[in-house]
Structures are given as C-alpha cells and as structure tokens.
Amino acid sequence: MDASVIVIGAGPAGLMLAGELRLAGVDVIVLDRLGERTGQSRAIGFTIRTMEVFDQRGLLPRFGEIQTSFAGHFGGLPLDLGLLGSAHGAARNIPQTVTEAVLESWARQLGADVRRGWECTGFVEDAAGVTVTSLDGRALRCRYLVGCDGGHSTVRRTGGFDFPGTPATIELFLADIRGVELEPRLAGAGTDTGMAMVAPLPGGVRRIIVGERGTPPQRRTGPPEFSEVADVWKRVVGSDISMAEPVWVSAFGDAARLVAQYRRGRVLLAGDAAHVHLPAGGQGMNTGIQDAVNLGWKLAAVVRGRAPETLLDTYHDERHEVGRALLSNTRAQSTVLLGGEEAEPLRDVLGDLLASTDAQRMLAARVSGLDITYDVGGGRHPLLGARIPPLRLEHAGRSTDAGELLRTGRGVLLDLAGNRILRRRARDWADRVDIVTATPRADGTSGALEDTTALLLRPDGHVAWAAPGTDDDLRTALNRWFGPSR
CATH class of the missing domain: 3.30.70.2450 (Alpha-Beta Plaits)
Incomplete structure (x- = not known):
C-alpha cells in the first residue's frame, strides 16, 4: 500500500479529512489535479458550527483576526443568529483560498502527503484495497479511497454512485x-x-x-x-x-443533487462530491468540512483495527440525512430568492413566521449547522446525539471548555460528578478516549446540563452517551463508537 487512505481533491473537505486522519495517526495521501490553488474563492465564510469545529481542533488562531456576525438570513429574510447561544458568531469575508491554505498547512504539519498535478482518471477496487490511476499512467494503491473532488467528481462517476436530484433551472x-x-x-x-x-x-x-x-x-x-x-x-x-x-x-x-450512498465498499464521498445545491447562505463548503470531521475519526478507527468496518456505515446514516436536510433548505431558499411574483405569498408568510422567536431560532439553527442530532442509541437526555454546547469547566485547577478537550481528536469521557466507578469502567478504552474529571462553572453552563453527571463525547463533538438519561450503559456506548476494549 502507498497509503492507508488516499483522498482525491485538495479543497476544504479533502484537506480537513487529511488533518483528521493524521491526528489519529493514519497515513494519508491527498491528490489534486491542479498544480497550485486557483486563487478563486467561492466560499467566503464559516457557519457557527464550522467555527465550533475549527475551535475544537485549535485552528481558529491560524486565521488571524476573524470578523464575525450574528446577522444571518434565510432566502434573504433576516435571522438573528444570536438566539442560538453559541460562543461563536458566523465568520465573514474569509476567502476560500485562505481556508485552503490554513487547512493544507495544518495537514502537512501533521504529516499528510499533499501531491498536486496528479489528475485521477479512475480506480479499481478489489478485496484488499483500491488502485488509483492518473492521466499520465501513474498508479497508487490504498486501503480506502475518499472522493472530495467536487460536484463533477471522478470518484463518484467511476464508482457508479447514483446521484439523483433535479437539474438547474x-x-x-x-x-x-x-x-x-x-x-x-x-x-x-x-x-x-x-x-x-x-x-x-x-x-x-x-x-x-x-x-x-x-x-x-x-x-x-x-x-x-x-x-x-x-x-x-x-x-x-x-x-x-x-x-x-x-x-x-x-x-x-440551482441544481440540487444528493448521492444515494456516501459509501460503497472501500470508496467514500464527502463534500460537493456527495451533494450539490444552490449556494444559499454559504452552506456547501461548511457541510463538506463537517462531512470530513464526521468521517475522519471513524475511518481512522477502522484503518487502525480499533473498530469494525460497520462503523463506516454510520457515516452514511448520519451525513446522508444532513445532506437531505441541506438540499431541502437550499431549495426552499431558492424559491424565496429566485421566484417571481408567484413566490410573493411565500415571502409574506415566511416574514410573518419569522416574527416569532421560536421560528427564528429554528431556521437560524438550520442554516448554522446547530440543529443536527444523530441517532446514537436510545435515551431521554436532551443532549444525546447533539453537539456539545458551549460549556465552561474547571479541570486540573484551571478553567477550560469542551472545545479545548477535543483538540487531540480523541473521544472524551467527561466525569462531572467525581465518579470513580464510572472512570474505572472506561479505562480499558484509555488508548482512544481521554477520561476527564471536571466541574461546570456557574458562569458558563448550559441549562441542558442540569443534573447531568457524565458525558461521552465523540471526536466530532457530538454526545454519544450521557448520565442520567441514556438507556445503554457506558461500556456498551464505548464499544459501539470506539470499538472493543483493549
């Protein structure tokens, strides 16, 4: 094998995935057909969820001073993003070229092999791996191939992925x-x-x-x-x-298409290779980056033999639903933005609805990526499957937050009640999960944490288990998301 994973496409999704894989110690090659970045910047900002994701990896300082705003829109109708209670606003005026430069520098520093001027023309998959071929006859071999090569993806086409949807009008x-x-x-x-x-x-x-x-x-x-x-x-x-x-x-x-499967065997898709839509609210690049963060730790766990291959099926299950919701909201915004007189009644009704704080909060969460809740198992805890909200903690004699605990790209068991028995149950997973004892600060605790004694965070910042209020016990949840104990 030339690498455990080959990623086609050195855009934001591909570079983010490369960094995530390297955080987990997996060797990765990123191939891009262009000899250098284009200098063109389709995307010019980050949603609130992407800001949180970058904060979880300690990437925000690399962008320098970031201009943020809590002013958003849905189809041009104003939204107050401040209703969401995030520690971050949406980032404005950051060209995609800057995003790619930051992510490439990060991935290379972690050891990713980024090769430009390497145009993928196809691949062949067998029982042991995937052989990728180039326009000039070169070949590379890997265990898994990920297509992050955009809306006209060669990987998607060669792999025979269905790409249903509606053409541009x-x-x-x-x-x-x-x-x-x-x-x-x-x-x-x-x-x-x-x-x-x-x-x-x-x-x-x-x-x-x-x-x-x-x-x-x-x-x-x-x-x-x-x-x-x-x-x-x-x-x-x-x-x-x-x-x-x-x-x-x-x-x-305004074409809107969503791939039917995010994974076929050893081949996976992320970013625009998996979903294309009207770029309403700049959600496309941000969703692709979040695809990469969802996939990276799972693919790394499988490559390193820590988790069964079935963990990769959860990538499709979780992100396909996100893609479906993305197409739904961008198509709705397309009607509001681009419709003629026939769309005026819809604009009027939406305008009336958005006078309600609840409606504002719902749509603001949708376009910001904060409404995503994954099915992680049965339970009644309000945070189960959701991303961890802003949370200030006292840990080891100093103040920290949940984002800082995720910097290493590992899972985190957060013991909020000093429960030694709980920590003992988790220690067999200590090679992949950090066990942290902390107490919430009175000035920075979400109301959703009331009476919560423990949380298990996945490397992407989503809550996989919580106590009390979850049907599964801790070891069952650890086994499901992090593989069998050592």
Whole structure:
C-alpha cells in the first residue's frame, strides 16, 4: 500500500479529512489535479458550527483576526443568529483560498502527503484495497479511497454512485471585481427581473452575484466573459459596472443533487462530491468540512483495527440525512430568492413566521449547522446525539471548555460528578478516549446540563452517551463508537 487512505481533491473537505486522519495517526495521501490553488474563492465564510469545529481542533488562531456576525438570513429574510447561544458568531469575508491554505498547512504539519498535478482518471477496487490511476499512467494503491473532488467528481462517476436530484433551472453569475464602488446589498434585495447581491471582500474587492429570472442554464466549457455579467447586472439592477476590473468570474445554477450512498465498499464521498445545491447562505463548503470531521475519526478507527468496518456505515446514516436536510433548505431558499411574483405569498408568510422567536431560532439553527442530532442509541437526555454546547469547566485547577478537550481528536469521557466507578469502567478504552474529571462553572453552563453527571463525547463533538438519561450503559456506548476494549 502507498497509503492507508488516499483522498482525491485538495479543497476544504479533502484537506480537513487529511488533518483528521493524521491526528489519529493514519497515513494519508491527498491528490489534486491542479498544480497550485486557483486563487478563486467561492466560499467566503464559516457557519457557527464550522467555527465550533475549527475551535475544537485549535485552528481558529491560524486565521488571524476573524470578523464575525450574528446577522444571518434565510432566502434573504433576516435571522438573528444570536438566539442560538453559541460562543461563536458566523465568520465573514474569509476567502476560500485562505481556508485552503490554513487547512493544507495544518495537514502537512501533521504529516499528510499533499501531491498536486496528479489528475485521477479512475480506480479499481478489489478485496484488499483500491488502485488509483492518473492521466499520465501513474498508479497508487490504498486501503480506502475518499472522493472530495467536487460536484463533477471522478470518484463518484467511476464508482457508479447514483446521484439523483433535479437539474438547474436558472443560471446565475458570480464575479469578484475591483475599481467600482458598490454599496453592500443583501441577498434578499431582489428586483422585478431577478436577484442581485453585493458583499465587500478584503483588498477593495466586491463580490457580486446576479441572476435574471427566466434565464435557462447554458452548457459552458469555461467561465463567462465579464461583459456578459455586466449586461445582466444592468438589466437586473439598472447600473453600469462594465468599467470594473474582474478578478474572476463564474457561472452556476440551482441544481440540487444528493448521492444515494456516501459509501460503497472501500470508496467514500464527502463534500460537493456527495451533494450539490444552490449556494444559499454559504452552506456547501461548511457541510463538506463537517462531512470530513464526521468521517475522519471513524475511518481512522477502522484503518487502525480499533473498530469494525460497520462503523463506516454510520457515516452514511448520519451525513446522508444532513445532506437531505441541506438540499431541502437550499431549495426552499431558492424559491424565496429566485421566484417571481408567484413566490410573493411565500415571502409574506415566511416574514410573518419569522416574527416569532421560536421560528427564528429554528431556521437560524438550520442554516448554522446547530440543529443536527444523530441517532446514537436510545435515551431521554436532551443532549444525546447533539453537539456539545458551549460549556465552561474547571479541570486540573484551571478553567477550560469542551472545545479545548477535543483538540487531540480523541473521544472524551467527561466525569462531572467525581465518579470513580464510572472512570474505572472506561479505562480499558484509555488508548482512544481521554477520561476527564471536571466541574461546570456557574458562569458558563448550559441549562441542558442540569443534573447531568457524565458525558461521552465523540471526536466530532457530538454526545454519544450521557448520565442520567441514556438507556445503554457506558461500556456498551464505548464499544459501539470506539470499538472493543483493549
């Protein structure tokens, strides 16, 4: 084997997965067809859940000063993200190129082998592994292959993965431009003829997104000319931007597709290779990063022989449902954003609903990635299967938080009641689970922790077991998520 795992695609999802695998001591090669990063930044920010995930791995300081906001939207209708009670806001104006540079540096420092200029043309799977072939005839062999190679994924196509959904019905343009002053314009600021948005980026760059209603998608072999974008902008908005300097230009549509299986044998998919949709609210890259965090520790446990291969089935079970919900909310936002007069009643009803704090909180959690609860086993505890909320703790004589406890990428048994018997039951898993005794701080404890005496956290920060209120005993939960004891 050239590596235990080969990842195709050095975008955010592929690089995050490589870092997660290296945290767990698994050798990984990342292959990308491009000789260097494009410099193009489709995504320009992080959802609250991605901020939490990066905090769990100690990555946030690598981004420098991060501008955050609690102002969100659903189809252009404003949402108050502050209702969610997270320690983080949503990050703004971080180009995807910066995200990729940070994640690549992190993965390489951990020992990941990132190879550029290596175009995957296909693979062959057998009982022992997968052989990956390149355009120039090279071949590499691995135990598991993960396709993080985007919406036109070669891995998905070669592997015969079904990719059902709906084709694009409209074409929209994205352009980063300089040399013209444009006031920020919210995504919901539509016109009679279409939709237009303006967002400021670093270095005096303005990002514009514009779409003209009734414009069918075109088959393109390359990016559109900026003159075409400027013409659409003038028809939709009424102003002339033809004198601007384009940094880069692209076209996209509202196709919505979700792969039927996230795993087929030794081949798995993550990120845009598994789901494509209208980029409403910038959820695509963020969902891909979270796919990688869900998969990384599970794949590592299987590769290292600590858990049975059936653990990988939970990756599909958990993330396919997330993908389904993602397509549902982005298609709904597409109707609100891009629909014409026929969508006005829907906008009115949504506007009325969002006057309710409960409705605001529900939609804010959905677009922020905080509403995800996995099926981890029976129980009544309110945190079971959910991500651990912001939690301040006293541990070993100092203040810490749940995110800091997850920095190593291992599981955590959090004993909140000084229970020696509980800790003794878990010690056979001490090679993969940190056993931590701590007490919640009065100034930083979620109400959901009231009367909670212990929590078992998976490496992705989701609660796998809690006491009291869980049907399974601790050893059953440890065995299910971390494999048989040593």
